[in-house]
Amino acid sequence: MPIRVTLDRMLLDRRMSLTELCDRVGITMANLSILKTGKAKAVRFSTLEALCRELDCQPADLLVFEDEEEEADSA
Template sequence: MGIIVNLDVMLAKRKMSVTELSERVGITMANISNLKTGKAKAVRFSTLDAICRALDCQPGDILEFRDEMEE
């Protein structure tokens, strides 16, 4: 996959649980789990905005592009 979601890394850096992030952002733990595992096909900018605000980070701290052709 070209886009890697590093949400688990940011949660660990901020010492925040999935439950706490879910409550702060207002999305279900199942949706956060889908983001963490890379199962989500899309993420709304409003959700990304809320996650970045809750984790005090930039979108690039959460999302990473890896070129499959180079691997």
């Protein structure tokens, strides 16, 4: 998948647990885990906004585009 979610890194940098973020954002642990592992097919802007607010970051800090063609060429 060309979009990678960097939520693990952000949580580590903020010294925040997944459980704490769930409580602050008001999202279930299951849904946040799906997002964290990159298995989510979509993210609502309201969820992204809440994550950015609680993590004090920008959307680009959480979502990174990786071109699959560039990865294949470098392999």
